[in-house]
Amino acid sequence: MKAEQLQQHVATILAPTGVQLNGPNPWDLQVHNPQFYPRVLSQGTLGLGESYMDGWWDCDQLDQFIFRALRADLYHAARLSWKSKLEILFTRVLNRQARGRAARNAQHHYDIGNQLYQLMLDERMVYSCAYWKNAADLNQAQENKLDLVCRKINLQPGQRVLDIGCGWGSFARFAAERYGAQVVGITLAREQVKLARERCLGLPVEIRLQDYRDVREQFDHVVSIGMAEHVGHRNYRTYLQTAARCLKDDGLFLLHTIGMAYSRTSADPFIHKYIFPHCLLPSMKQLSAAMEHVFVLEDCHNLSVHYDTTLRAWFHNFDRQWEQLRDAYDERFYRMWKYYLLSSAGAFRARHNQVWQLVLSKKGVLGGYESVR
Incomplete structure (x- = not known):
């Protein structure tokens, strides 16, 4: 042609x-x-x-x-190119988020330089959807989200919380400072662990380099914010069973995740290759199937429109601070990161991608759970 x-x-x-x-x-x-x-x-x-x-x-x-x-x-x-089709086939057959691979996948994205994230994110370094209700800027919107999580699980002083996929310790630090909680945060990214420990110094917070499947203690509550996207469809059941095992019978599990309206077994080829290797956005059908006989769904809150605003705020910060990053990254990285952030913003604006906060209990809250917004 x-x-x-x-x-x-x-x-x-x-x-x-x-x-x-x-x-x-x-x-x-x-x-x-x-x-x-x-x-x-x-x-x-x-x-x-x-x-x-x-x-x-x-x-x-x-x-x-x-x-x-x-x-x-x-x-x-x-x-799709033949390479993308082949990747989809391998993903259906192989467990791309098994223990050894999961660590490599996390480090590919989260260990590319803490300075990048410090300049791009809010003051607390929250790398997930903010909550822009009554917020004038990114810092307030992210504090709103962290507070929303604490209120949804009815966090009380002295309670122990497990944070699966703790990032740079943003939730752990907030929950300890504002609610008097004791928090154990786990991640597979070494650079996140180093900075999270520095940021949480002096607080009742423990940051571990640990796979979620290896946690054995029980906690009053469990939260997982922006982690389920890295679990993989073959591991949803194990992921939820692990959260249930670590949760006391009367506790709550808050699951915050990006999702899609239909089920897939592989990521977008560009996102897979350059941004999040072997990530997968779950569908409600996939999560619901994994929850059976494990959790009762108490509440579901869709925050997807808030992620459009969040991503544009991140890009504004990244673009504004680019001169400070030039020595560490090249122009091709700049265009890749810009494409990642702004195409993601467009995807949430179009409602192609969703963000869900699910509140789950092990046996059902007696008398019912009152939704928090």
């Missing part, structure tokens, strides 16, 4: 979205390399992201372009 025909084919695919090639709108694609057309047609979402990293195209409002594409359901029409 000739170059002109390939360009017209891409233009036809984009037509339902209102996105034009080299058009006047801020969400239009400005194509710099004609090889973009065969690349994106043959490689789908991976080719789209990689060609952006290579500078083959630009878009003034990248998040709005992705929003329009997803609302028009172009994601399902995108073709």
Whole structure:
């Protein structure tokens, strides 16, 4: 097919979205390399992201372009390369989040430099969806979210909490400072452990480099914020059974996770290759099946619209602080990170991705659970 025909084919695919090639709108694609057309047609979402990293195209409002594409359901029409199809096949057969692989997966993303996250995130370094209700800035929105979690589990002074996937200790520190809780936080990322221990120094907080499957103690409550995405569909049952084993009979488990409206067994090829290796956004069907005979669902809260705002705030910080990061990362990384953050913002705006906070109990709360917002 000739170059002109390939360009017209891409233009036809984009037509339902209102996105034009080299058009006047801020969400239009400005194509710099004609090889973009065969690349994106043959490689789908991976080719789209990689060609952006290579500078083959630009878009003034990248998040709005992705929003329009997803609302028009172009994601399902995108073709996969043979490598992506092979990866999907391997994911169905293999457990990509088994013990040894899980540590490598976590370190690929979370150990790329604490300075990047310190400059991009809020003061508490919360790397998950903020709660923008009555918040004017990212710092307040993230404190709102941490407080919301504490209120949902009815956290009391002196109670012990297990934080599965504790990151840089943001929840642990908040729960200890504001609620007088004792917290054990676990993560598989070594750099997170080092900084989390520094940030929680002097508080009743223990940060461990530990796989969730190896925790044996019992706690008054368990929380897991932004961890389930790294568990994998083959491990949801084990993940929930572990949380139940570590939870006292009258305690609550708060599960905060990004999710999707339909079930998958593999991640988007671009996200898998460059951002979160072998991550998987669970569906409610997958989580519900894993909960059977383990947990009672007390409450479900969808926060997805709040993640759009959060991701744009992260990009604003990242972009504003880029000069401080240039020595550690190159321009291709900048374009990769920008694509990751803004395309994710567009995905949440389009409601392609969701964020759920589930409150779970082992036997059901007698008299019922009162929802907290």
